[in-house]
Amino acid sequence: MAVRTLKIDDKDVAVEAGATIMEAAQEAGVQIPRLCHLEGLSPVGACRLCLVEIEGLNKLLPACVTEVWEGMVIQTQTSKLQDYRRMAVELIFAEGNHVCSICVANGNCELQDVAIEVGMDHSRFPYRFPDRGVDLSHERFGIDHNRCILCTRCVRVCDEVEGAHVWDVGSRGASCFIVSGLAQPWGEVDACTSCGKCVDACPTGAIFHKGETTGEKQRDRDKFAFLSTAREEQQWTR
Amino acid sequence: MDLTELREVAQAEKERQGSIRVHCCTSTGCRAASSMEVFRNLEAAVEEHQCGDRIEVVSVGCMGFCGQGPLVQVEPGEQLYEEVEPDDAGSIISATVGKGTASTTQLDPHHPFFAYQTRVVRQNSGNIDPESIEEYIAVGGYESLYKALYEMTPEAVVAEISNSGLRGRGGGGYPTGLKWATVAKMPGDQKYVICNGDEGDPGAFMDRSVLESDPHLVLEGMAIAGYAVGANHGYIYVRAEYPLAIKRLQKAIQQAKKYGLMGSQVFDSPFDFRVDIRIGAGAFVCGEETALIQSIEGGRGNPVPRPPYPAEKGLYNSPTLINNVETLANIAHIIREGADWYASIGTEDSKGTKVFALTGNIRNNGLIEVPMGITLRQIVEDMGGGVPDGEVKAVQTGGPSGGCIPKQLLDTPVDYKSLREVGSMMGSGGMVVMDQDTSMVEIAHFYMEFCRGETCGKCVPCRTGTVQLYGLLTKLLKGQATEADLEQMKALSYMVKDTSLCGLGQTAPNPVLSTLRYFPEEYTSLLVKPAYLNGKTAEPKPVSV
Ligand SMILES: Cc1cc2nc3c(=O)[nH]c(=O)nc-3n(C[C@H](O)[C@H](O)[C@H](O)COP(=O)(O)O)c2cc1C
Ligand code: SF4
Ligand code: SF4
Ligand code: SF4
Ligand code: FES
Ligand code: FES
Numbered sequence: 001m002a003v004r005t006l007k008i009d010d011k012d013v014a015v016e017a018g019a020t021i022m023e024a025a026q027e028a029g030v031q032i033p034r035l036c037h038l039e040g041l042s043p044v045g046a047c048r049l050c051l052v053e054i055e056g057l058n059k060l061l062p063a064c065v066t067e068v069w070e071g072m073v074i075q076t077q078t079s080k081l082q083d084y085r086r087m088a089v090e091l092i093f094a095e096g097n098h099v100c101s102i103c104v105a106n107g108n109c110e111l112q113d114v115a116i117e118v119g120m121d122h123s124r125f126p127y128r129f130p131d132r133g134v135d136l137s138h139e140r141f142g143i144d145h146n147r148c149i150l151c152t153r154c155v156r157v158c159d160e161v162e163g164a165h166v167w168d169v170g171s172r173g174a175s176c177f178i179v180s181g182l183a184q185p186w187g188e189v190d191a192c193t194s195c196g197k198c199v200d201a202c203p204t205g206a207i208f209h210k211g212e213t214t215g216e217k218q219r220d221r222d223k224f225a226f227l228s229t230a231r232e233e234q235q236w237t238r
Numbered sequence: 239m240d241l242t243e244l245r246e247v248a249q250a251e252k253e254r255q256g257s258i259r260v261h262c263c264t265s266t267g268c269r270a271a272s273s274m275e276v277f278r279n280l281e282a283a284v285e286e287h288q289c290g291d292r293i294e295v296v297s298v299g300c301m302g303f304c305g306q307g308p309l310v311q312v313e314p315g316e317q318l319y320e321e322v323e324p325d326d327a328g329s330i331i332s333a334t335v336g337k338g339t340a341s342t343t344q345l346d347p348h349h350p351f352f353a354y355q356t357r358v359v360r361q362n363s364g365n366i367d368p369e370s371i372e373e374y375i376a377v378g379g380y381e382s383l384y385k386a387l388y389e390m391t392p393e394a395v396v397a398e399i400s401n402s403g404l405r406g407r408g409g410g411g412y413p414t415g416l417k418w419a420t421v422a423k424m425p426g427d428q429k430y431v432i433c434n435g436d437e438g439d440p441g442a443f444m445d446r447s448v449l450e451s452d453p454h455l456v457l458e459g460m461a462i463a464g465y466a467v468g469a470n471h472g473y474i475y476v477r478a479e480y481p482l483a484i485k486r487l488q489k490a491i492q493q494a495k496k497y498g499l500m501g502s503q504v505f506d507s508p509f510d511f512r513v514d515i516r517i518g519a520g521a522f523v524c525g526e527e528t529a530l531i532q533s534i535e536g537g538r539g540n541p542v543p544r545p546p547y548p549a550e551k552g553l554y555n556s557p558t559l560i561n562n563v564e565t566l567a568n569i570a571h572i573i574r575e576g577a578d579w580y581a582s583i584g585t586e587d588s589k590g591t592k593v594f595a596l597t598g599n600i601r602n603n604g605l606i607e608v609p610m611g612i613t614l615r616q617i618v619e620d621m622g623g624g625v626p627d628g629e630v631k632a633v634q635t636g637g638p639s640g641g642c643i644p645k646q647l648l649d650t651p652v653d654y655k656s657l658r659e660v661g662s663m664m665g666s667g668g669m670v671v672m673d674q675d676t677s678m679v680e681i682a683h684f685y686m687e688f689c690r691g692e693t694c695g696k697c698v699p700c701r702t703g704t705v706q707l708y709g710l711l712t713k714l715l716k717g718q719a720t721e722a723d724l725e726q727m728k729a730l731s732y733m734v735k736d737t738s739l740c741g742l743g744q745t746a747p748n749p750v751l752s753t754l755r756y757f758p759e760e761y762t763s764l765l766v767k768p769a770y771l772n773g774k775t776a777e778p779k780p781v782s783v
Contacts, residue, residue, distance in 0.1 A: 045543040046697045048737045060736055065543045087733045091702040124726060125706050150695065169538065169695070172521065174705050176695035 006072035021052060021063035021074060032076050033085055033114050035092075035203055036151040037064040040224030041160055047151060049085050049114065052076045060084075086118045094125040095174075096132070097146035098204075105205030105217040111149060132177065137187030140210055141199055145177055148206040154178065154198035161227050164191045167198065178206075197224070239498040239505055241384050244375060247497075251376040256294030258334060260284075261311040261364060262322075265300040265450045266443070266482055272324060273308035279327030280310070286328075289335055296373075299451020301364035303351060305603030311364065318345045350620045351602050356583060356609045358591045359567040363451035368486050371493035374454040380499055382573035386462045387507045390573075395466040396422055399569065401577035403589030408434055408525075408562030409639065409666045409741075411654045417559065420549040421467040424557035429469035431460050432553065432560040434530060435476040435483070438522030439637030440688055442668040444593040445563035447605055449476065449483035452567070453490035457513060459566030461504060462573060464511045467559050472513040473534055477520045487515055522638075522692035526740050527560045529694065540696045541740035562666065564593055584610035588653035592664065598634075598671035599625050608652065615648040618671055625673040632672045632756070636665030638685045638692075639745030641752025642678060661752045678753040678760045683711040689746040700743025703734035707747065714764050724761060728754065 002017040006024060013028040020043070025032050035047040043064040051060040055073035060081070075081070092098075092111065100106045132145035155167040155178065166189050170179040181189035199207050200219040208217055229235070262277045280295045287293075301309050306320040312334055319330060319342045326342040333340040357363075366373040374380070386395050400415025421429060433456060437445040449456060460472045476484050491513055494500040502510045516534050518524045524539040531553050533539040552558025568590060572580045581589050588610035594617070597603055601623030608617060614633055624630065632642040635652075641662035643650060650656050654664050672681065690704040710727045713719040731747035738744045754761060 044696070045739055048697055048699055048739065051737055062543060062739075083729075084733050084737050087730065088698050088737065091698060091706065094706070095702045126709065128705070149698075150701070169540075171695070172523075173691060173693040173695045173701060176701065 004068045004070050004072075006068055006070070006074065008074045009076055015068060017068075019068055021061070021066050021068055021072075022050060024068050025063060025074075025076065030076055031117075032063050033117050034064060035110060035114060035149065036153065038153050038157070038201060038203075038221065038224060040226070040228040041153060041156040041201070044152060044156070047088070047149075049088055049118075051081060051084065053078050053081060082118065086120050089115050089118050089120045090123040090125055092149050093120070093123045094127050096130065096149065102214055103147065103205040104208045104212040104214060105147075106215040108215070108217050108219070109205060110203035135180070135186050136210070137185035138192070138194075138210075139187060140194055141186070141196065141207060142210055143178065143180075143186060143207050144205065146206075147204045148178055149204055150176055150178070151203060152178075153201040153203065154207055157197045157201040157224060161224050161231075162193060162195050162197050164193055164195075166192045200224070241381075241388075244380060244384065247372055248376045248378075251372040254372075255376070256290075256292055258293045258315075259313040260293060260295045260330070260334065261298040261301075261313060262295060263299065263301055263307060263309045263364065264297040265304075265447060266480075267300065267304035267447075268307035268309060269482070271307050271321075273322075275324040276308050276310065276322050276327055279324050280331060283328045283331035287331055287335055289331070293331065293334060296367050297369070298366060299363045299368045300360075300447040300605060302355075302360070302605045302607075303345065303602065304605060306345065309345075309364075313365075316347050318347050319343070320345045351604070351606070351623070354612065354616060354621050355607050356591050357607050358571050358580075358583070359448060359455075359564055359593055360451070360605070360607045361571070362455065363447065366452070368451050368453055369489055371454060371490065371497065374452070378574065379454050379570075380458055380494075382570040383458050383461050383465075383499065384505055386465055386573055387505055387509055392422060392466045392468065395462060395573070398577045399466070399572060402568075402572045402580035403577075403584075404565065404568055404572065404580065405588065405654065406562055407564035407568075407592065407666065409636075409664070411664055414561065414565055417549060417561070418463065418466055420547075421469075421557050421559040424550060426557055428471075428554070428556045429467055430553045430556055430558045431464045431467065431469045431472040432527075432530065432534070432548075432558060433460055433472065433474040433563060433566055434525060434527065434560055435474060435480070435563045436518050436522075436525035436530060437477065437480075437563075437666065438520070438525050438692070439666055439668045440685075441597050441670055442595050442637060442666055444595055444605060444667045446480050446483050448563050448567050448593070449480065450486055453483075453486045454494065455567050455570055456563055457487075457490055457494055457500065459561075459569035460513060461500065461511045462569050463559055463561065463566065465509055467557075469559065470510045470512070472511065473516050473553070474513060475516045475518055475524075475530055475534060477518045477524075479520050484515060484517060491515070521694075522688075523694045523740070523742050526742060528740070530560070531558065538694075540694050541742075543739060564667070585651065585653045587655050588664075592652065592667060594667045594669045596622050596669050596671070598669075599628075599673040599676070600671040601626050610653045611651045613649050613651050614643060617652065617669070618648065622671060625671065628673045628675070630671060631674045631676055632678065634662075634670040634672065634681065634749070635668070636663040636748070637668040638688050639663060639741065639748055640665045640668075641748050642672070642681065642756065643752075644756040661755055662748075677715075678757040679711065679715060679764060682750045682753045683708070683715060685749040686711055686746070689742065693742060693746070697737075697739040697743060699734045700738040700740075700746065703730055703738075703743070704746050706730060707734065707750065711750070714761065717764060718766060719764065720766055724765065 015024045033049040045062040045065040050063040053075040159165040180186040310319040329341040404414040529539040529541040548558040695701040
């Protein structure tokens with residue numbers, strides 16, 4: 001296997017050709033903020049938090065979808081990137097209703113983690129007070145669209161790992177929302193196997209187990225990476 | 239079909255055509271002003287005068303001066319009638335047979351609006367019936383395809399396009415020959431050619447007009463492209479709001495198939511080429527190439543990160559050539575006349591002509607095709623006749639992705655580089671003229687409203703950033719914004735521009751940034767003034783504790 005050598009935040013790294021910058025960063029022990037990316041699911045490059053600077057390029061590239069090349073020199077923490085990331089997180093907080101103190105994911109939330117990571121203590125943008133619904137029609141789970149950040153992890157996990165394709169994105173722009181089935185209540189979608197993978201994949205408190213109270217949400221994320229490699233490599237004998 | 243037969247069709251068609259042709263525009267612009275009724279009345283008048291053997295009424299495509307439509311032109315001769323009412327039809331035919339004068343005003347065919355134009359792409363527009371393949375063949379149509387197939391190797395075709403210096407007319411201005419060469423070099427048996435006819439820019443109708451007025455020209459360009467890059471399947475993506483263009487394209491494809499110019503063994507050669515139409519639901523973002531591909535595949539029209547570029551991995555993961563309608567409409571002309579001829583038009587880095595939709599506060603509205611390098615002043619003042627009452631304040635080029643060019647820069651030549659240098663871009667060809675009463679903040683507000691509504695919503699900066707920018711602009715227009723809001727607007731504009739996934743978000747803040755650059759005082763004059771400067775209160779009120 002061919003190897004590529006590169007520099008991330010002044011650290012030398014060698015990774016297999018075809019690896020993404022994010023994988024290389026992991027190898028180098030550099031943490032790049034992310035929200036839409038989840039190991040085991042196809043990358044989409046939607047949240048734009050993982051953008052990095054590459055020497056010689058004036059465009060910022062997303063680490064989760066960009067493959068490494070030989071001799072790349074990458075910066076992941078320049079002040080411009082930090083400013084942009086913070087602004088992106090502020091924009092997300094202003095877009096939905098993220099009242100952490102009453103959220104099932106409080107303390108176990110990736111949005112919260114990222115906010116802390118980028119140093120966001122308040123949003124400089126006006127809150128938009130969107131009026132989004134809550135769907136509790138499923139027997140075991142619920143979705144609160146107010147907390148959804150449209151990362152589409154649920155869409156991908158259900159399609160790519162569970163193979164049920166219950167979720168999709170409806171509408172466009174600011175009115176985008178996650179739909180189940182053919183825009184039916186979740187509980188009425190026969191395709192749902194109630195496997196709970198979407199609950200595990202959701203970075204926020206948007207999709208939850210019924211009965212979970214504030215701060216109770218826990219997830220098993222490694223499962224997806226295991227399942228998706230296992231499927232590719234046909235390792236079904238455990 | 240071979241070349242002899244093709245020429246026979248051309249000859250027969252020329253013989254069939256009446257010695258006098260009355261061209262009546264039946265494209266969308268004129269149709270909206272009842273040109274179909276004019277057309278029918280013209281036919282009825284010919285019948286009445288029993289001069290059908292000499293005079294033929296032809297339904298043609300757009301002649302360009304759409305603001306004065308419906309237009310009727312008599313060939314040969316210099317009569318070009320404007321704003322023709324259905325009732326005028328009889329008198330036009332009478333005048334044509336030499337009995338009396340027409341009851342409608344005429345346009346001067348030497349008017350600068352026409353005189354400054356160089357028509358390549360629009361050469362046949364307004365001169366032939368777009369629904370007749372024979373008329374297209376009679377003006378030399380499909381000869382370039384024959385020439386490419388029988389006299390040139392695919393490599394030679396690519397080289398010809400490269401040498402012509404043609405650059406993409408869909409907005410980006412990427413060198414067309416280079417794109418073709420990339421797709422041609424990609425390995426694989428299955429490749430595709432896509433014609434991008436989505437055209438979502440507000441105010442733009444260049445591509446619609448080309449498709450409506452000369453559909454075969456685009457099909458021929460696609461077939462030549464297919465031969466050059468090794469693709470035997472083409473898709474033409476047109477938005478559903480263009481029913482006439484779709485109808486004429488469908489007809490054109492059928493006619494070309496019948497003649498053996500599309501489908502299997504084009505011109506009896508080993509080259510197969512089929513074209514399918516895909517109708518888009520009319521989302522601006524679907525014009526973005528990766529979103530367009532998703533849409534053709536039946537998915538949601540969301541852009542995906544590039545690389546890989548479509549040239550490498552496009553439709554159904556195969557190498558795909560995607561070009562704009564106008565780009566493809568240049569191809570047959572380049573093959574026929576040669577790269578050198580094409581390269582002799584225009585400037586050093588921008589060859590050929592560009593079609594613009596000239597709109598806004600301007601006397602002569604319409605569609606123009608001008609050689610690259612012409613100045614904005616020539617377009618706006620000479621061709622467009624300037625602002626009806628008052629003077630030009632700025633010209634917006636490049637649609638929502640472009641910028642506003644102030645009047646002191648009107649001598650800027652229209653080429654890719656110069657427009658970029660002044661903070662705008664060529665774009666796909668929208669050109670909106672604004673007069674002294676236009677508020678530049680309102681213009682920025684308008685374009686932001688458009689982008690806010692059209693963003694696909696996939697990536698955070700574009701989805702939420704456009705909403706916040708729109709909010710800030712609204713606040714400013716309401717006189718409620720402070721200096722801090724203005725600073726935030728700038729910072730957010732750069733963030734959205736630098737971090738969005740696709741071209742929509744990357745360019746959405748351009749109208750804001752370009753108006754801020756040239757008209758900063760329009761922004762600052764709208765800022766809230768501290769109350770004590772308003773003359774209402776002499777001094778700031780002491781805060782009581
Ligand atoms: C938001 C967005 C909308 C676009 N809309 C169009 C369009 O309507 N027509 C078009 O030809 N190109 C459009 N483009 C550019 C295309 O992505 C692509 O660059 C072009 O079709 C390539 O053809 P060309 O090289 O012949 O210009 C758009 C790009 C963006 C980012
Ligand atoms: S529970 Fe499983 S099947 Fe049902 S929506 Fe979630 S991921 Fe899909
Ligand atoms: S519901 Fe959760 S996983 Fe799905 S898009 Fe929203 S935030 Fe992401
Ligand atoms: S920039 Fe806008 S249109 Fe493009 S992917 Fe992002 S949200 Fe969609
Ligand atoms: S993690 Fe890369 S864009 Fe979201
Ligand atoms: S639409 Fe009739 S002249 Fe343009």
